[in-house]
Amino acid sequence: MTAVHDKSTDAPVDVTDPRLSRFEIVKEGARRDEIEIVTYESQFPGVDSKAEKRVVRNIALLFLIAGVGGFAFLGFYIWWPWRFELGDTLSDYYTPLLGISLAVSLFGVGFGILAWAKKLLPHEVSIQQRHNDPSPSEEQIITGQTILFVGDELGQGVQRRPLLKGAIAIGMAPIGLAAAAPLIGGLIENPHKADPPIMFSTGFNKAHNGGNLVRLTRDDGSPIRPEDVSTGGQMTVFPGIPGGATNEWADSPTLLIHLRPDDAELTRTNANSDTRNKDSMWGDYVAYSKICTHAGCPASLYEQQTNRLLCPCHQSQFMITKNAQPIFGPATRRLPMLPLGVDEEGYFVAKSDYKDTVGPDFWERP
Amino acid sequence: MKRKKVDLAQAPITFAKGVDERYKAATPLRGLLNKVFPDHWSFLLGEIALFSFIILLLTGVFLTLFFDPSMKEVAYEGPYSALRGVDMSAAYESSLRLSFEVRGGLFMRQMHHWAALLFMASIVVHMCRIFFTGAFRKPREANWAIGVVLFLLGFLAGFTGYSLPDDGLSGTGLRIASAIMLSIPVAGTWISASIFGGEFPGHLIIGRFYIAHVLLIPGGLLALISVHLGLVFAQKHTQWPGPMRTNTNVVGERMFPRYALKQGGFFMAVFGTVALMAGLFQINPIWLFGPYRASEVSSASQPDWYVMFMDGLVRLMPNWQIYIGDYSIPPLFWPAVVGLGALTTVPMFYPWIEARRLKDKQVHNLLQRPRDNPERVGIGAMSLAFFLVATLSGGNDVIADKFHISLNAMTWAGRIGLLILPPLAYYISVRVCLGLQQHDREVLAHGVETGIIRRLPNGQFMEVHQPLGPVDDHGHPIPLEYGGWVVPKKMNRVGALAPAIKGFFFPVEKPAEAPVSPGMPPVSGKDEREEITTGH
Ligand code: HEM
Ligand code: FES
Numbered sequence: 001m002t003a004v005h006d007k008s009t010d011a012p013v014d015v016t017d018p019r020l021s022r023f024e025i026v027k028e029g030a031r032r033d034e035i036e037i038v039t040y041e042s043q044f045p046g047v048d049s050k051a052e053k054r055v056v057r058n059i060a061l062l063f064l065i066a067g068v069g070g071f072a073f074l075g076f077y078i079w080w081p082w083r084f085e086l087g088d089t090l091s092d093y094y095t096p097l098l099g100i101s102l103a104v105s106l107f108g109v110g111f112g113i114l115a116w117a118k119k120l121l122p123h124e125v126s127i128q129q130r131h132n133d134p135s136p137s138e139e140q141i142i143t144g145q146t147i148l149f150v151g152d153e154l155g156q157g158v159q160r161r162p163l164l165k166g167a168i169a170i171g172m173a174p175i176g177l178a179a180a181a182p183l184i185g186g187l188i189e190n191p192h193k194a195d196p197p198i199m200f201s202t203g204f205n206k207a208h209n210g211g212n213l214v215r216l217t218r219d220d221g222s223p224i225r226p227e228d229v230s231t232g233g234q235m236t237v238f239p240g241i242p243g244g245a246t247n248e249w250a251d252s253p254t255l256l257i258h259l260r261p262d263d264a265e266l267t268r269t270n271a272n273s274d275t276r277n278k279d280s281m282w283g284d285y286v287a288y289s290k291i292c293t294h295a296g297c298p299a300s301l302y303e304q305q306t307n308r309l310l311c312p313c314h315q316s317q318f319m320i321t322k323n324a325q326p327i328f329g330p331a332t333r334r335l336p337m338l339p340l341g342v343d344e345e346g347y348f349v350a351k352s353d354y355k356d357t358v359g360p361d362f363w364e365r366p
Numbered sequence: 367m368k369r370k371k372v373d374l375a376q377a378p379i380t381f382a383k384g385v386d387e388r389y390k391a392a393t394p395l396r397g398l399l400n401k402v403f404p405d406h407w408s409f410l411l412g413e414i415a416l417f418s419f420i421i422l423l424l425t426g427v428f429l430t431l432f433f434d435p436s437m438k439e440v441a442y443e444g445p446y447s448a449l450r451g452v453d454m455s456a457a458y459e460s461s462l463r464l465s466f467e468v469r470g471g472l473f474m475r476q477m478h479h480w481a482a483l484l485f486m487a488s489i490v491v492h493m494c495r496i497f498f499t500g501a502f503r504k505p506r507e508a509n510w511a512i513g514v515v516l517f518l519l520g521f522l523a524g525f526t527g528y529s530l531p532d533d534g535l536s537g538t539g540l541r542i543a544s545a546i547m548l549s550i551p552v553a554g555t556w557i558s559a560s561i562f563g564g565e566f567p568g569h570l571i572i573g574r575f576y577i578a579h580v581l582l583i584p585g586g587l588l589a590l591i592s593v594h595l596g597l598v599f600a601q602k603h604t605q606w607p608g609p610m611r612t613n614t615n616v617v618g619e620r621m622f623p624r625y626a627l628k629q630g631g632f633f634m635a636v637f638g639t640v641a642l643m644a645g646l647f648q649i650n651p652i653w654l655f656g657p658y659r660a661s662e663v664s665s666a667s668q669p670d671w672y673v674m675f676m677d678g679l680v681r682l683m684p685n686w687q688i689y690i691g692d693y694s695i696p697p698l699f700w701p702a703v704v705g706l707g708a709l710t711t712v713p714m715f716y717p718w719i720e721a722r723r724l725k726d727k728q729v730h731n732l733l734q735r736p737r738d739n740p741e742r743v744g745i746g747a748m749s750l751a752f753f754l755v756a757t758l759s760g761g762n763d764v765i766a767d768k769f770h771i772s773l774n775a776m777t778w779a780g781r782i783g784l785l786i787l788p789p790l791a792y793y794i795s796v797r798v799c800l801g802l803q804q805h806d807r808e809v810l811a812h813g814v815e816t817g818i819i820r821r822l823p824n825g826q827f828m829e830v831h832q833p834l835g836p837v838d839d840h841g842h843p844i845p846l847e848y849g850g851w852v853v854p855k856k857m858n859r860v861g862a863l864a865p866a867i868k869g870f871f872f873p874v875e876k877p878a879e880a881p882v883s884p885g886m887p888p889v890s891g892k893d894e895r896e897e898i899t900t901g902h
Contacts, residue, residue, distance in 0.1 A: 033400045035620065038610070077470060084445045084466040098473045099645010103638040110634030117627035124624060128402035128616045130602050130731060132505065191559035198565040199555055219661075236661050245661075246439070246453075247567050250541075253661030290661055295545035295680070295698055296566070297538055298663050312663055313542065314681040315763060315773050328774055330680060330697055332687040360545035361687070361696035362554045 034129040042122045055119045059112055066108025073101035199365075202289075202358055203239030203252035204338060204350040213341070215240030216256060216287070216348040223347035226285060229258040234302050236290060239350070251358045253290040253298060254338050255309070256348070257320065260284070263307055267321045271337065276355040277323050282340035282348070288324045289338065289358045292316060294331035296360045309335070333361055403625050404605035404618035408495045410632060412598075414488035417636040418481045419591065425478040426580065432468050434460035435530065435576035437569045446653050454532075454657035457572045461531035461652055477644035482527065484640060486520050486672040493517065497716075497746050500734040501604045504727070507717035509597045512590055518710045519587050524670055526579040528650075532572055535650075537658025539669060540567060542680075549699040567660070607732045607850040614731070674760030675753055679705050682759050682780045713749075735850065737806075740799035744792040751791035755783045806853045810834060811845040816857055832857060 013020070013028040030037055044052040076097040081090045134140070158165050191198065196205050204214045215223045217240040229235050234257045238245035244252065259267055264284035271277040271286070280286075288309070292299040297313035307320040308327070316329030324335035336356035343349045357365050386392045436456040442449045444459070445466050464471040493513060496502050502510035525543070529536040544566040547558040563570035602616050611617045619625045643649075656662070669677055679701035688695040720742065721727070736743045758765065759780035766773045809815075813831035820830050833843030834854065 029396050030400050030620070033397050035400055035402055037620075082469050086445075086447050095473045095476065096645045098470060099476075099641050099643070103642035103645065106634045106638030106641060110631045110636075110638055113627055113631030113634065115631075117624050117631060121624045121627070124619045125610075125617065126402045126620050127610060128400075128602075130614050130616060132601060132614075132729065132731070187560045188556070189559035189564055191555040191565075198559075238661070247537075247658065247660050250566055250660035295542045297541060298661050300661075300663055312763065313538065314677070315777060316685075326685060329777070330683045330685050332685040332697060360548050360698070361694065362548040363551050363693050363695065364555065365694065366692060 030126065034131065036127045038125040038127060040122050040124045043119065052120075055115070059115045059120065062108050062112035062115060064108075066105045066112060069101050069103075069105025069108055073098060073105060076101055196353075199362070200357055201353055203241055203244050203249040204254075205353040208239070208241050213343065213349040213351065214244075215343070216254065216340075216350065217244060219245040221245065223345075224256070225346050226258075226283065226342065226348065229256060229285070231258050231284070232260050232304055233258050236298075236300070237287070237348070251289075251291055254287050255290045255300075255302070256285060256287045256340075257302070258285050259307075259320070263321055270322050274323055277337045280337045280339040280351075280355075282342060285340055285348075286320070287338040287340050287348075287350075288318075288320070288335040289354060289356075290335075291359045292331060293326070293333040293335060293359065293361060294329070299335065399620070399622045401599075401621045402616045402618050403621060404603055404611075404616055405625075406606055408499075409603065411488055411492035411495055413629065413632060414636055415485055415492055416591065416595070417633045418485040418488060418640065419587065420633075421481040421637060421640055422478060422485060423584065425474050425481060426584070428474045429464065429478060430580055432460060432464045432471060433457070433530065433576075435573045437532070437567075437572050449653065449656065452657065455572070457530060457532040458652070458657045461533070465653060473644055476647075476649050477640055478527075479649045480643045480647070481640050482524055483649075483670060483672075484636075486517075486524060486670075489513075489517050489520055490672070494746065494750075498736040498743060499604075500730065500739060500742065502717045503730040504717070504721060505601055505729055506597070506604070507721075509594055509601075510717050511714045512594050512597075514710060514714045516587065516590055516594065519583055519590065521672060521710075523579060523583045523587065524672060526575040526583065528670060528673075529575050530572060530579060531650075531652045532658055533652040534655035534658050534662060535652075535669075537567065537660070538663050539673075540571060540658075541660070546698060546702040549696045550703055551693070551695050551699070567658075602731070604731055604733050611732065613729070616731075668761055668764070671757065675756035676702060676706060676760070678756040678759030678762070678780065681762060682756070682777060682784060684781070732850065735852075737799040737802040738850065740796040740803075743799050744796040747791040747795035748788040751787045752784065755780060755787055759784075805855070806848060809853050809855055810848060811843070813843050814855060814857060 013024070013031075015025050015028055027037055076094070080094055080097060082094045084091055135143075158168065196207050201207075206213060208214065216237040217223050219236070219238060221240065221244070223240060224235070224237060234255055237254050237256045239249060239252045241249075243249065261284060264281070264286075267286055268281055271281055272279065290298045290300060292311040292313065294311065294314055294316050297311055299309050299311035299316070299318060301310040301312055302308075302320075303310065309318040309320055309324065311317075311329070311331070314330050316331035317327050318324040318331070318335050319327050323337065326332065326334060334356070336354040336358050338354055339351035341349050341351040434456045438456045439453050440456050440459050442452050442454055442459055442462065444450070444462055446462060449462070461475075464475055466472070468474075496510065496513065525539070529540050529543075544558050544562060547561065548554045550557060558566065561571070561574070562568040563574075603618075605611055605616060605618070608617075668674065680698060683697050683701045686697050686700075759776070762776040762780060763773060765771065766776045813833040816830045816832050818830040819827055821827055831843070835844060835846045837843050
């Protein structure tokens, strides 16, 4: 590419010369920034051309639309009924109207400015030199040596004076630790300190009920009799302790299922051949933890036909009749079974806490 | 009277002088006004990310004025009757208040959420453009790495934000996050207990996420975006190859007035788009999900799109548990901790890996057309295919439901797809690139296909080619060298392009006639330049 030199750029320009036009001074500035303005030409054939006038009218129109949109936004914002009411009301349109009017006004400004820049301002092609080659090697050497000099002064100074070295190490280390201590010390929690340990117990542990067996309750705290769950039905139950149905006891929600007799038979056989689940059913009723052993979502989709429990989060599936063993999906561990019983008053209780660990898996689970 | 007028006109000059005497601003300011920017539509993708970040800051500050990051239980008494009397956290209640009782609050909430989705989307597309055009090569490797960190920070910002309203979906997300922490070998239970302040969910997590979401993460983003843009500014933008453009110059427009004005207009247009989406399309209707309860989940609960690939990977992971004595590593660990870790760190090193493989130590200021580096395109296509399969699998229950496919079949399709499609994408895209390269070279050697069939005296048919450059004595084109940019392949692309029709809504001028003889070589620049004027 042959760079065509503009005659005017070769000679130094005296920018105080009153005969220079403003653009000539701009060009001189560009030259000093190593920019060559190659073209800077109007998009229109002549001054005040018909085309130009039309473009100007269109841009003006866009700005006017922006103004109208802005006023409309304010109008809607102030006067449109906005208070929420249930049902089909005018207030349902409040947000859409705000969105549309604000968008109209912002598009008006945006496209107005874009049209102005693109259609009205002269087209330009400029070439700037990058000058991104590295510093001269001499400069590199000087700076490098300066850095090394600083290192020498501090580093070798310490090398030569072992006392200083030891003292700095002994003095600085505690300061670093002291800075980290409040953050770590304040945040750290021992997951295994509580008794019973939180990782291995739920609200069905007797310790939370003054040593008495814990009842199974609905989320309003009312206890449950066997006849409350119809055959083939299921119910989400919680430990019958204060706040048992709240997120305080996020590991405790349990699914109580009343199996059909033949399913129950199968389930019982499988449960009784397992050391932990042995004798955990009560009649045709079985209770499994609802907290998925994969990542802790409630495994809440119970398919009556197939006796599968599906977790909606990552689709692990558990076989109700086979100790809730996972049969598909990413879960590796079965859902723990809650040992069921019925107290003297005829309400469901947990004969003990879960024997398997409830919830997502972790490193030190036995 | 007269004196006053003179003073007024003189005022800005006096002021400017005063400023310069104090700050010595004249020279740097001129440099700034004059800085030349190259232009291409794909350079706007990063700008969309920047603008949506600004919108996020603006709307986010509004939300903080009403949001209460507390997990205290309260009973709902507000106007949304379906939830009246329900116990919920103060955080959820204040989000409901924002949606129903703050004038324009719902609009702001939706604007914030849409801007977040747009932010992440534009980062991903921007990353693709950087990747496929080789803009990350020396000297811009560090800016690429910063970009990857920006994606990770954006991901964290999105996740913490999604958790704040404490509705059913946020709680489910938090529950999974806690399980992910638990899955880390040795320290898992300690990490989870420390972050949640005890057992999940505890009472602290919303408050902690709040400060991370409104201060720590945005602070980090702001700092890194500043460095990112500072580097773009200092190193100057890359440009496509083309006439006049070399590795040592920038061809474009000076920043002021036209370039800056266009940026301003574009910002308004992006802002308008977000406002329109926020007004018309409901997003995250938290009142439908109810407060978070550990025992409840709505099916088809989906995270935001940029988290879905994680969710998909977690779904596809087979149930492989590793036992080490009395200890074990759950399968969740691999996709969620190792996977996310690798996906956000390995790409950071790509520029150095590629440079090493190609033994490339050059400085590159000219972009590469994707086809000119087929292997890079292959790697990119492979990653995109992986991301796509993972993301789709994150919604595989919805797909299974909509199209009546068995869920298990979807999971298996995802597992197989994740292994097979990426290599396939690699192979196909490399072939496509090579094919395109070859076609370019053919056109440069023989000219453009004209579609004109000529019958030779011996009866043979042949297609007439229009040479792109000079011809030799026999009329055969002299092969041209490939310049790294578009090779015209259609007759109407040859010669001068017909100028675009002028006029905003309808043409105001007749389009100029395209030259009848497409003889002018399009692959070289215009050589003679005219003396320039102001254009007016
Ligand atoms: C917070 C999000 C981000 C913002 C606000 C942002 C903004 C920008 C802007 C405005 C530019 C200049 C225009 C352009 O080249 O498109 C740019 C350039 C660049 N961005 Fe980003 N970006 C973001 C994320 C990313 C990501 C995720 C990557 C890659 C992983 C990335 C890598 C780069 C690189 C290497 C450049 C220099 C490109 C060049 O000079 O051609 N950025 N960014
Ligand atoms: S949480 Fe149940 S499958 Fe992942």
